[in-house]
Amino acid sequence: MPRKLRQKMIKKVTSFALILLIVSVTALPALGDDDDETNFIVLDQGSTVDYYKSYGEPIIKASVTGDPELTRGETVDLKVKIANTGVIDGFKRLNANQKRINDSTEETIALAEMEEEEEATTAKDIEATLRSETKYIEVESTANLQSVEELETGDTETLSYTIKIDSDTPAGNYELILPVSYQYQANVKTVTADAINLGITGVEYSRVYETKNETLRIPISVKSGPKFKVTNVTGSLVQGESKLINVTYKNTREEVARDALSRIIVMSPLSTEKSIVRLGDIGPGEEKTASFEISADQEALAKNYGINSEIKYIDEDGETSFSESMKVHIPLKATEKKFSITGIAIILIIVIALYQIVNMHRKRNKNDENASNDENAPSDENASGDENE
Numbered sequence: 204m205p206r207k208l209r210q211k212m213i214k215k216v217t218s219f220a221l222i223l224l225i226v227s228v229t230a231l232p233a234l235g236d237d238d239d240e241t242n243f244i245v246l247d248q249g250s251t252v253d254y255y256k257s258y259g260e261p262i263i264k265a266s267v268t269g270d271p272e273l274t275r276g277e278t279v280d281l282k283v284k285i286a287n288t289g290v291i292d293g294f295k296r297l298n299a300n301q302k303r304i305n306d307s308t309e310e311t312i313a314l315a316e317m318e319e320e321e322e323a324t325t326a327k328d329i330e331a332t333l334r335s336e337t338k339y340i341e342v343e344s345t346a347n348l349q350s351v352e353e354l355e356t357g358d359t360e361t362l363s364y365t366i367k368i369d370s371d372t373p374a375g376n377y378e379l380i381l382p383v384s385y386q387y388q389a390n391v392k393t394v395t396a397d398a399i400n401l402g403i404t405g406v407e408y409s410r411v412y413e414t415k416n417e418t419l420r421i422p423i424s425v426k427s428g429p430k431f432k433v434t435n436v437t438g439s440l441v442q443g444e445s446k447l448i449n450v451t452y453k454n455t456r457e458e459v460a461r462d463a464l465s466r467i468i469v470m471s472p473l474s475t476e477k478s479i480v481r482l483g484d485i486g487p488g489e490e491k492t493a494s495f496e497i498s499a500d501q502e503a504l505a506k507n508y509g510i511n512s513e514i515k516y517i518d519e520d521g522e523t524s525f526s527e528s529m530k531v532h533i534p535l536k537a538t539e540k541k542f543s544i545t546g547i548a549i550i551l552i553i554v555i556a557l558y559q560i561v562n563m564h565r566k567r568n569k570n571d572e573n574a575s576n577d578e579n580a581p582s583d584e585n586a587s588g589d590e591n592e
Contacts, residue, residue, distance in 0.1 A: 250394060250395055250397045250409075251392035251393060251394055251395060251409050252299045252300075252301055252392065252393050252395055253297055253299055253316075253390070253392045253393070254296065254297055254299050254312070254313035254316045254317070254393060255294050255295065255296060255297060255313065255316055255317040255320055255391075256294065256295045256297060256320075256390070257291055257293075257294050257317075257320035257321070257323045258291065258292040258293045258294070258295070259289060259290055259291035259292050259293075259323050259324050260289055260323055260324060260387050260389075260415070261287050261289040261324050261325065261326035261354070261356070261385065261387050261415070262287065262288045262289040262290075262324075263285055263286070263287055263288075263326060263329070263354075263383055263385070263417065263419065264285065264286050264288055264419070265283055265284065265285045265286075265331075265381050265383075265419040265421055266283070266284055266286075266421065267281065267282065267283060267284075267421060267422075267423060268282035268283070268284045268361060269282060271422065271423045271424060272423070272424045272425075272426050273368050273423055273424070273425050273426070274368065274425070274426060274428070275368055275369070275370050275371070275372050275425060275428065275430070276368060276369070276370035276527065277367075277368050278365065278366070278367045278368075279365070279366050279367075279368065280363060280364075280365055281333075281363070281364045281365070281366050281379075281423075282361055282362070282363055283331075283333065283361070283362045283363075283364060283381065283421060284359055284360070284361050284362075285329070285331065285351070285354070285359065285360055285361075285362060285383070285419075286358070286359040287324070287325075287326055287354045287355060287356050287357065287358055287359075288356065288357075289323075289324035289326075289356045290324060290356065291320075291321055291323065291324060294317055294320065296313070299313075301395055301396075303396075312393060313393075315393075315407075316391055316392075316393045316408065319391045319408055319410075320388075320390075320391050322388050322391075323387060323388045323389070324355070324356040324387070325353060325354070325355045325356065325387065325388065326351075326353070326354045326385040326386070326387055327352070327353050327354075327385060327386045327387065327412075328350070328352065328353075328385060328386050329350060329351040329352075329353075329354060329360075329383065329384070329385040330348060330349070330350050330383070330384045330385070331348075331349050331350075331351075331362055331381055331382070331383045331384075332347055332348050332349070332381070332382055333347060333349075333362075333364040333366075333379055333380070333381055333421075334379065334380040334381070334382070335366070335379055335380070336378070336379075336380060337377060338369070339368065339369040339371070339372035339373070339377075339425075340366055340367070340368055340369070340372070340377060340379070341366065341367045341369070342364060342365070342366050342379070343364075343365040343366070343367070345365070346363075346364075346365075347364065349362040349363070349364070354385075366379075368425060370430075370527065372425050373425070374424075374425050374426060374427035374428070374456070374457055375424065375425060376422060376423075376424045377422070377423050377424065377425065378420045378421065378422055378423070379420070379421040379423060380418060380419075380420060380421075381418070381419040381420070381421055382416070382417075382418050382419075383416070383417055383418070383419055384414065384415070384416045385414070385415055386412045386413065386414050386415070387412065387413060387415060388410055388411070388412055389411045389412060389413040390410070390411040391408050391409070391410050391411075392408065392409045392410075392411075393407065393408060393409075394406055394407055394408060394409055427456065427457045427458050427519070428456060428457075428458050428518055428519070428524070429454045429456050429458050429459070429460035429485065429487075429516060429518070429524075429526070430454070430455050430456040430526070430527075431452050431453065431454055431455070431460075431485075431514050431526045431527075431529065432452070432453055432455055432529065433450060433451065433452060433453075433512065433529050433530070433531055434451050434452070434453045434490060435449075435450075435451040435492075436448065436449070436450055436451070436531055436532060436533060437449045438533070439533065439534045439535070439536055440473070440497060440499045440503075440508070440533055440534070440535040440536070441499065441535070441536050441537075441538060442499055442500070442501050442502075442503050442505065442535065442536070442537055442538045443499065443500065443501035443503075443538055444498070444499065444538075445496055445497065445498040445499075446496070446497060446498075446499075447494055447495070447496055448494070448495050448496075448497050448531075448533055449492050449493070449494050450465070450467070450492065450493050450494075450495065450512065450531050451490050451491070451492045452465060452482070452485070452490065452491055452492075452493070452514060452529075453488070453489070453490045454485040454486065454487055454488065454489055454490075455488070456487060457487050458487065458518070458519050459484055459485065459486050459487065459519075460484065460485045460514065460516035460517070460518075461484050461516060461517040461518075462481075462483065462484065462516060462517050463481075463482040463483060463484065463485050463491070463514050463515070463516040464479055464480070464481055464482065464514065464515045464516070465479070465480045465481075465482050465491075465493040465512065465513075465514050466478055466479045466480075466512065466513055466514075466515065467495055467510050467511070467512045467531060468510065468511040468512070469497060469510055471500070472499060472500035472502065472503035472504070473497055473498065473499055473500075473503070473508060473510070473535075474497070474498050475495055475496060475497045475498065476496065477495070477496065478495070480493035480494065480495065482514070485514075485516070497533070499535055501538070503535055504535070505535055505536055505537040506534075506535060507532055507533070507534050507535070508532070508533050508534075508535055509530045509531070509532050510530070510531040510532075510533060511528050511529070511530065511531075512528070512529045512530070512531045513525055513526050513527070513528050513529065514526040
């Protein structure tokens with residue numbers, strides 16, 4: 204090998220080794236340490252050089268894991284999956300050069316920076332809070348704030364929230380709001396040898412992070428289904444008797460309740476021999492009346508009684524369902540005080556007996572008066588003798 208060529212190669216190798224030494228000694232990471240990349244030092248223009256600009260950032264999407272169709276009146280542990288679908292759309296080579304570094308070495312350093320730029324799509328320190336914009340859906344505040352340390356592009360994470368669906372929620376589609384906040388790497392710069400003047404060694408890159416806030420919308424739905432209420436109750440109970448009570452139910456919702464059965468639950472001092480009555484199909488807005496024969500004990504307290512009632516039916520999916528418990532308010536009256544025939548007969552006998560006693564007493568007094576008058580009256584002979592004289 205010619206001497207000049209050998210010297211030239213040695214010079215190149217020496218220069219390249221020197222460059223690597225300078226980079227390794229003077230490198231400054233964007234972050235204070237490898238484990239916490241949010242604490243970083245931003246160097247001035249003279250201490251860094253920016254070789255590439257990347258085009259891309261995190262894209263966070265959210266959806267419900269499992270069936271998004273919910274039921275009225277239930278409390279749900281809602282699982283929300285967030286996914287990072289961010290991609291790098293491209294890179295732009297900037298007009299940046301360092302002095303004292305040959306072109307081939309500098310291009311190697313520039314390509315290394317470009318690889319670091321690919322982290323621009325990673326979301327860090329994610330915080331997400333679920334909210335509801337309707338009064339019918341309540342998000343429990345306990346553990347409502349969910350956080351994720353890091354989400355690289357292509358990865359997913361599941362968040363958990365507890366929500367309550369009001370029993371009066373109209374059927375239809377709804378949206379839950381998920382405000383999300385996170386940080387991402389907005390730029391990477393290569394640290395130059397000038398950084399050694401700042402007393403900083405052992406770092407290669409200066410990273411710039413930005414915070415992004417966005418609001419995600421999560422669609423859910425509340426399925427339709429019958430809902431019942433008691434609209435009318437006729438009849439009343441009486442102590443010691445059985446009475447017919449008529450209860451009218453109305454389907455206030457959008458779906459037909461098929462093959463509906465009405466049931467009442469009675470407890471002492473009330474009883475019934477037949478607690479279930481078939482109503483048949485009940486369409487939206489339709490009313491059906493069930494008649495129950497209910498007995499009350501003789502010692503039952505006269506007051507209004509609240510009897511629990513429910514309806515069993517077949518829903519639109521062919522499944523057996525039960526309505527919410529409904530109260531049926533029934534008054535119970537005291538037994539009316541009536542005289543029996545025997546009582547009336549006894550009273551008549553007593554009255555007649557009293558009448559006879561009084562009548563006999565009156566006749567006796569009258570006879571006594573007549574007898575007394577007869578004793579005091581003059582005889583006929585004495586009366587005629589006196590006349591003759």
